[in-house]
Amino acid sequence: MSYTIMNESGAARLPRAVAHALTYTGAVALGLAVSAPIEQAVAAQGDQSLETVIVTGSRIRRTDEGALPVQSITQAQIQSQGVTTSEQFLQTVSIAVQGNSNTVSASGSGVTSGGVSSVSLRGLGSQRTLVLIDGRRVAGGGTITDSTSVDINSIPLAALERVEVLKEGASSVYGSDAIAGVINFILRKNFQGADVNAYYGDSERGGGDVTKVSAVLGYGDIKSDRFNVMLVGSWQKEKPLFGRDRSFSRSSINVAAGNDGTSGNTFPANVASEDGTVDGNPNAPDCAPSVTDPFFSPGVCRYDPSPEVALFPEAERWSVYGTARYAFTPNITGYLEASYSSNWMEFTIQPVPLSDQFVLPPNNPLFNLAPYNGFATVLLTPTSPFYPTAFATGQSGATPDLLVRYRSVITGNRRWTDQINQPRFVLGIGGDSGGWNWDVAGLYSETKLTEDFKNGGPAYSQILPLLNSGQVNFFGDNTPDILAAADATQFRGRAYSTTTKIEGVAGSVSKDLAKLNAGPLALAFGLEYRKESFNTDPSAAIQSGDIASYGGNFFPIDRSRNVYAAFAELNIPIVQTLEANLAVRYDDYEGTGSKTVPKISARWKPLDWLLFRGSAGQGFRAPSLSELWQPQVTGVSGSGLNDPERCNVVDANGVLNQDSRDCATQFPITIGGNPNLKPEESDNYTLGVVFEPSADYSFGFDGFYIKLKETIIFGVNPTAILTDIGRFGDLVTRGPPEVATPGLPGRIINIDQVNLNFGETKVAGVDADFRARFDIGKAGALTASIVGTYFAKYEIQNPDGSFDSILGEVSPITNGAGGVIPRWHHYLTLGWNLGPWEATIAQNYQTSYHDLPGNATDPPITRDVASYLIHDAQVAYHLENWRFAVGARNFTDRDPPYTNAGGGLNFFQAGYDPGYADPRGRFWYGQLSYSFAGGK
Structure with missing residues (x-):
């Protein structure tokens, strides 16, 4: 990946060292007000050859690389990958992100994720990865159980200038939630002209096609016209892909792996007597639409949910983003940013199971009644015309009452929609006065999720009496009257809504205090206040636990808290080649307590082509409102x-x-939740070296170590x-x-x-970065880059105090240590350009890891999940203001490697891990862009 930032008529152009994306400054910052100071910093420098910029991780302006590793990805690079959402972009491009430890939209099949796509740095979970837009927080939430994780698919790619990934704990910069690092989505500024894009792609094997259009319009130059206005809009439609559409995902049975994800709740139904004398299926081996299973007796049927599960949900996404900036004086600029995004997704999974295998919530109306007695019991007596008399007497010589293990095909597949709406506003003013650069900004950010149930969710209190009436045929077709009666038991409509808000104001100032021989002695400090709130509003039916599809009940939450913070940063040049940075931040979380976290970082550049850098600091994460107060x-x-x-x-x-x-x-x-949770604390260390023997070659290695204490896990x-x-x-x-x-x-x-505090987590490894450029004369130019992460340690503490390594394993901790941690993961790109032509080939690779043992054999079969290697390609042609591009993602058409964990840790997804693998296979796409520079 190249890292040249486009100079959009007055926007900041980064210097060469930064453009190579080896490093960025890694000091301390409030980070709440970035956009205005960037423009002011550039304006203050006039026509000087080096421009000062502010990048993720600092509020002190500088002209060269800093002490912490920051990876930057431009809008052009995003386009070259052929991706259409931030979820796909971060899985493909940012190697620091361990995609298979996060939640993707496909994970919403069978869980209350609300269709949210989150992101996880270092595999430490989305709750420890801070997502920012222009250095400011984004309201998380969007699920009924999570007030923290940000839905990254709500961030429009068309509005981005670049993305900066700080691969270092940053609590001393941004406070809570930044233990693992920061992802800062930086939006376009001072844009003039128009940029219109159209995209269409479809998988070669069908399913999951995408249509997208976007436009960016800008007018006015903040330097010459004193104002700039910009409007960005995008719309995207995604078609669904189901398990039945791919061979690797259409069955939950894998004989070679000794694994079985089927269910004993079937249609036709399995039956059993209380005394065990009757057990099986009267229709077996004629089990359709259920299946016979090699791991079970041919006398029973099993239900395989995989064909009905949506691997990709149907989705429609649109967003609009507008900004206005006005220079009141040459040194003071006011700005207003407003955005609104809307993501709609529809999920489909198999019909709901109904039987005595499922517990009713204690507040359910049937809980204390016979024959239920706390379970969703379905009992078939000999008086029913559908009682399998011959089957029962053939096994037991009698006709006992039979427990029915039923898949409710009479109410159909479960289907629901999630709508995530995100309004966001920023109002600020900033400038330079008396040598001080200052900024004050107010922020309002909201995430609102609404889940509507469409079909397949019968009420226990209505469907169970019908199933126990003796009038339902559990082994064949039912009459129209029974089907109508079953349909009347369904819950349809608003299931729940959640609202997460951040309201706050922040101010920061910075100044070069003195011009020393080794460089400027620089200071930054500031204050922040914000109010965080989390509200859930489940319907009365969901609160009662009476809706079969939700498997339980949810109760309302209405919690908020005030957060106060102060920070200070001092950059100290020691000698010409050596500087240090000292930083400290104080946060006070209402109801949780206060925390002060320090940090020190240093950089030593003994030669023009050699840089050493390192840091040591502390971090913390306050328990989220949902972690504390979720009923x-x-x-x-x-x-x-x-x-x-x-x-x-x-x-x-x-x-x-x-x-x-x-x-x-x-x-x-x-x-x-657990109101007794303690805050998490961390110790973070980095040590790195960068070689840049020429402008065409660079090598970088950064070691990292994180010790997380009082780890909060979701069970x-x-x-x-x-x-x-x-x-x-x-x-x-x-x-x-x-x-x-x-x-x-x-x-x-x-x-x-x-939720509970689960002891310590220890993570260590090395980030590697290599880049090269080759001039091949009349044949053009070649570029090459490889960015990779090697994990040397990933250990979690057991309840008895011992430690277990989960490196290269499927983690047993849900949203704690987080998913699978591969030992090595890299992203490699090869680029070529010649005049109007350009081409890119990319490789995404992850090492193999140990799978969960199979669950269907004794002893269980142990195995490894194969390594995963896919390749993408794109060819583009520029003609005046037009850009034409065609490409293929996964052009070798490689299927995801099989894993037993697909249907376990990711619930109903079977055969593969949706956290990092795209199930569409070879995916062809075309892009058409029209751009022109404008102005007054």
């Missing part, structure tokens, strides 16, 4: 789980227990708990032993997944 509620785990103490275990009578309530099923879980994943019951057994609650299985412990009635 504790009952839900259900992902499917295909086994109780290791009951499933395939011989009881005291010598009978092998394979009860579908214990094997390859879902278990009740408790999720929610240990049920898959990991049941895989290692000895380690996590305290999180499992069982009922009393059952007569039917003497000698075995009681059934699992709850798995605890509430």
Whole structure:
């Protein structure tokens, strides 16, 4: 990737060292007001050859590279990747981002993610990665359980000038949430003219096609005209892709891996008697639309959800962004920024399961009634015309009441929509007075999510009496009257809404205090106030826990807090080649307490082509409002789980227990907040070296070490708990032993997944950066770059105080340590240009890692997930103001590597990890752009 920043009629042009993106200054900043000071800094320098700029991580202006590693990506580079959303861009371009430890829009299949796409630096989770727009915070949230994670797909790519990724903890700069680093989306400024783009792409195998149009219009030059106005608009439509559309995702059964993600709640239904004398399916082996399963007896049917799951949801996204700037004097500029984005997504998954395997919330109207008694029990008696008499008597010689494990095809597939709306406003003024650069800005940012349920969510209190009436055929077609009665039980309409807000004001000043022989002694300091709020409004039906699809209940939250902060930064030139930076920030979180975090960084440049840099600092993260106050509620785990103490275990009578309530099923879980959470704290260190022997070559290596203490996690994943019951057994609650299985412990009635402080996390590794440019004469010019991250350590602390490495493993911690941490991950690009022609080939590579063990064999099969290597390509041609481009993403058409974790850690996604793999395969696209420079 090249890092030349386009000079848009007065906007900042970065110097050569910065343009090579080796480093940026890494001191301390309030970071709330960036845009105006950048312009003022440039104006103050006039026509000097070196311009001072402010970049992510500092409020002190400078002309050269700093002490912390910052990766910068331009608008041109984004276009060369053929991506259309920030989610795709960050997975593909920013190697510091471990994409498979975040949440993507596809993760919304079967979970309450609200369709949010988040991003995670260092694999430490989205809650520890601070996302900024022009140095200012963005309201997170958008889910009913998360007030922190920012939906990056709400940030319009068309409005971006560049993106800067600070790969270093920055709590001393920005306060809480920046333990892992910062991603700063920097929008275009002082733009004159027009830039119109159209894009269409489709996968070669069909499904997931994308249409997008965007436009940028700007008028006025802040330097010559004293004003600038700009308007950016974009619209995008994405078609869905389902599991059935790809061979690697259309089945949850993998014999070679010994893994099974199917369910025993089927249509036609499986049945069982309480005494165990009847167990199976009257229709077997004729199981359609369910399946027979090699891991189970041919006498039972299994339901495979994978074909019905949306790998890519249907989506429509639009946004508008406007800005106005006016120079009251040559040294004072006022500015107004306003934006509104809207993301709409529709998700589809399999019909809801209904049986005694699922716990009813205690406040459900049926909880204490027979035959339910706390479970969603469906009982078929011999008086029903659909009772399978021959089947029952053939197994037991009698006709006992039968427990029905049913997949509710009479209410259809579950389907819901998520709408995320984000208004955002900034009003500020800044300038230079008496040698002080100053800025004051107010911010309002809001994220509002609305989830509407469309189909497939029957109310327990209505559907269960119908299913227990004896009039429903669980093994074949039903009459129109029964279908109409089932449809009448459905919940449709507003399920819940959430609103997350940030309202605040901040002021900062900076000045060169003295001109020393080694350089300027520079100072920056400032103050910040903001109010954070989080509100959820679930419908009455969702609060009652009566809607089958939600697997539990959610209660309202209405919480807010005030945050006060102050910071100071001092840049000290020691000798001509050596400087140090001292910084400190104080934050006071209402209800949580205060924290002061210091930082020191240094850079030594003994030669023009050699730079050494390093830093040491502390960080912290206050528990979010949702982590603290989310009500504790009952839900259900992902499917295909086994109780290791009951499933395939011989009881005291010598009978092998394979009860579908214990094997390859879902278990009740408790999720929610914890008001007793402590703040997280961290120690952060970096040490690096940069070689730049010429303007055409550069090499950079930066080591990093992070020690996170009092790690807040969103519960240990049920898959990991049941895989290692000895380690996590305290999180499992069982009922009393059952007569039917003497000698075995009681059934699992709850798995605890509430938020908790989980000890320490230790992360260490090296970032590598190599870039080169080759002039090949009349054949044009070649560029090459490779940016990679090598992890040497990733350890998490156990409840007993010991540490386990999860490096190259599927992490057992949900949103804590975060997903899969590959040992090596790189992004390589090769570019060529000649006159109006340009071409790019890119490679994205990740090493293999250890998979979760299979769940369907004893002993389980252990395996590795294969390494993942994909290639993208684009060819473009410039004709006057036009740019024509065609390209292919994943042009080798490589399928994602298989992983058992696809249907476990990512719920209903099976066969692959949606966090970093694009299931579309080879994807062709075309781009058409028209640009012209304008002005007055």
